[in-house]
Amino acid sequence: MTSHAKKAKAARPIAAPAKKKSRLTFFPEAVEELKKAHWPTRQEALRLSIIVLIVCVVVGAILGALDYGFTRLLTDLLLGG
Numbered sequence: 280m281t282s283h284a285k286k287a288k289a290a291r292p293i294a295a296p297a298k299k300k301s302r303l304t305f306f307p308e309a310v311e312e313l314k315k316a317h318w319p320t321r322q323e324a325l326r327l328s329i330i331v332l333i334v335c336v337v338v339g340a341i342l343g344a345l346d347y348g349f350t351r352l353l354t355d356l357l358l359g360g
Contacts, residue, residue, distance in 0.1 A: 319327065
């Protein structure tokens with residue numbers, strides 16, 4: 280080995296192995312993270328829930344109409360009437 284290669288090897292810091300955390304530390308850490316989260320107000324939660332319900336009903340109606348239409352189309356094509 281050349282002296283340059285030895286210097287390159289010696290200059291690289293050695294990473295210390297990460298200390299393994301206890302499984303029980305998960306719960307206090309999770310509680311701390313949940314405290315940091317932005318929680319919606321009751322009005323925001325209600326408004327957003329209503330929007331989700333409306334979108335679900337609209338998408339369900341569209342998919343139901345498409346399903347009905349394709350079923351009728353294939354029934355008419357395959358059975359001839």
